[in-house]
Amino acid sequence: MGFFYEKNNNQLEPPTPSKNPVKEHKEKQTLKTSLQANIKIVKATLGESTDIVIREIRIGNKGTLKAGIMYTDGLSDAPSIQKFIMESLMLEIKETELESELTPNPKLLDTIKDFALTVGEIRDVTDFDMLFTTLLSGNVILLIDGYSEGMTLGNKRWAERGVTESTTQTVIRGPREAFSENMRINTALIRRKIKDPNLWMESRDIGKRTKTNIAVMYIKGIANDDIVEELRLRLDRIDIDGILESGNIEELIQDSQMTTFPTVYNSERPDVVAAAILEGRIAIIVDGTPFVLTVPALFVEFFQSSEDYYQRADFTSLVRILRFFSFGIALLAPALFIAATTFHHEMIPTALLINLAAQREGVPFPAFIEALIMEITFEILREAGLRMPRAIGSAMSIVGAFVIGTAAVEAGMISAAMVIVVSITAIASFVSPTYDMAMSVRILRFVFMGLAASFGLFGITVGLIALILHLCSLRSYGIPYMYPIAPFNISGQKDTFIRLPIWKMFTRTPLISQENIKKQQNPASAKPGPEKDQ
Known part of the structure; x- marks a missing residue:
């Protein structure tokens, strides 16, 4: 697979390490033990932004322990913060382990996680880089005075477009739902169609300033491992300030720039992406856009519609x-x-x-x-x-x-x-x-x-x-790109210029899925018609 990057080496250079020691030190700066010092750094870094809400509270039996709650107004669910976080910490928890002591109690954070917080997603945060990423993504930050470690609580909620009908790939017969701009909704739509534990998902943040969340989904055992590794390599080599749409990713990971033909497929229909994943392709979901990318892409794929497989x-x-x-x-x-x-x-x-x-x-x-x-x-x-x-x-x-x-x-x-x-x-x-x-x-x-x-x-x-x-x-x-026309493959002609009945298309594209080619273990059992007497 080393030839994959022969044409693309000049396009995507590996990220060079920062030469600014001050900036490098700032990115790796750990949290302070003083709550006031941490709040001061957060305010100074964000420029006293008015949409960043910082609330100082007291918790414990006598209220001697100080805590700070931070979230971004408009990206977090404020009623849930008040009901499930602040109310639990301020009113319901009266444990003696929460009292302020000269020496911090190493079990305090575990006690808060186990008994105080009724939110699903809780992660530890130890440095300011992670703090700002999660804070500006809609999560809630909880800091305790006297501890150089905090917690990030999953509480994202913002105005978004729901699941609507596709406007770019319309069909007469077939599902009407389309992807939205919320990546988690998009991954759920794919999970809804493929209930397979081998459907794996990998996430990463791309863009030094936007930190756009990217998800890669494929079926382990069907997708080609070499292609999966190649995609990881190309995504990791992207060094850019911002990713605002899947088109930015498409342009950075495609094989050749010197062509007018698309070599990365995109769709806003969950059934199309699910079918591509079942064929051994890899889906790339980008947060903030309803268009999901799939690789590898073939020329004949751009002449196929999802409705082709719902009609005779x-x-x-x-x-x-x-x-x-x-x-x-x-x-x-x-x-x-x-x-x-x-x-x-x-x-x-x-x-x-x-x-x-x-x-x-x-x-x-x-x-x-x-x-x-x-x-x-x-x-x-x-x-x-x-x-x-x-x-x-x-x-x-x-x-x-x-x-x-x-x-x-x-x-x-x-x-x-x-x-x-x-x-x-x-x-x-x-x-x-x-x-x-x-x-x-x-x-x-x-x-x-x-x-x-x-x-x-x-x-x-x-x-x-x-x-x-x-x-x-x-x-x-x-x-x-021209497979199965060139190189010619006789089995691939079942779904190229014409489409044979589904019960005859019992194999996947061999070059894409090399580990599990069969789609039907017993193709003859799917053949329509009356049962013959033995």
């Missing part, structure tokens, strides 16, 4: 072939029209050629400039429709394209045939189930238009050869 196999196969055909139309339709009308008139039927010549009689631009104007205009309308309010965005795009196309034809700037070709191309680009692949086609379409205008069909052919060679050279975490 024959209907799904027809739709999938239609998607690949639409991919070809979206990529090559304008280029083929330009090549035919510019260099290869003999390829066009005579009657159609006469009509095209009549349409272009008053058009002042060559076919390439016509297509370029229409494609750029449509891209502008598409982006405007996405950014405008939803109530008028779609209407503006449809009306704008219709009005501009009609007016351009009547004004003699564009031929009617070119408007038809560009319209069909635009419609075909929307057939792709994933937005990332559609964006790649949008970019490459202009390249093929330029080749067609310069060299005709010869240029398109050379461009296609170069594109195929490029796709075959790509890898996603060591897995060939």
